Amino acid sequence: MNCLIRSIRSDEWPEAKALRLTALQDPVARLAFLETYEEALARPDSYWQERAARAAHDATGAQQIIAQGPDGDWVGTLTVLVEEPGTTDWAGFPVERRQGHIVGVYVLPEYRGIGLTEVLFDDALEWAWHAGVERVRLIVHEDNTRAQRFYGKVGFKPSGRVVPLEKAPGESEFEFVLER
Template sequence: MNHVIRAIRTDEWPAVKRLRLEALRDPLAPLAFLETYEDALAKPDFYWQERTSTAAEGAFQRQQFIAERPDGAWDGSVTVLVEEAGSEDFLGHVVESEQGHLVGVFVRPEQRGTGVAAALFEAAVDWCRKRGLDRVRLFVHEDNARAEAFYRKAGFVATGVTGPVPGGSGHREREMVLRWPSDPA
């Protein structure tokens, strides 16, 4: 892998938008994202500018990492959202401790299996550790076996917590967490 893994910069909102739109056109998008291509495409530029600025390098509550090729093209992304203790998550559960929540995981199909996703996850998890978060979690669609297998390989384990996929599809998502080495099993 010859990519640079780094946080996005505020002025890169057009590239953030392009990569997100590409991710939403992926055949697996309905299993991985809660947004459609059409909805994202309709959003005005100021939406993308704000989305980028709140997840750019130096942001404290969220951080988006990208995998950048030597030619400047982006081949993947992951975003970390910080969930504060005492806040309510999207399932309506109270968050017990300050934690990272990985979302928006995407790697271009031709880069899957090359180490790009692992490098993105390493950067995101490292940011969470440096930020002092208690744990890192994510949710995976019950029918997204490929993603779940990758998450397990990356050290995430299922917690048994599940919830409905927003939108009323009848499908469920499973919570997976990465516990720090000092955590009890």
């Protein structure tokens, strides 16, 4: 595979922005992400700088992990957010325990199917467990069966929670969890 897996540095916001914009142009982006390419493109650089700083290698509330290909280009990413008990999540559900939430999973098409996503998940889970979370969760669109199969393959199980999508009435997402 020959990829380096690591957390981002806060000064790497241009690379984080570029990979996110690439991800949002993927044919299944509508099923995988809650924002559009146009929304992300319109955000000022300060947004991307703050986003990178909140998830950089020395951050404690989130971690963005990337895969660098042999040429140094970023070829995959995901982010783990720490959700604290007593708060509510992005969908308005109460957070009942300290948990990790994996978001923004993306691997360039030419790097799919070689085990890279598994390695990214291994690193993300290691970071999350070290951060003291009790479980890790993720949310996946009801029609994104490829992602659902992958999440099951790496140990996640459906929790039974269904999240209706405000931006797409009639559509929903499913929560998958991995207990420690």
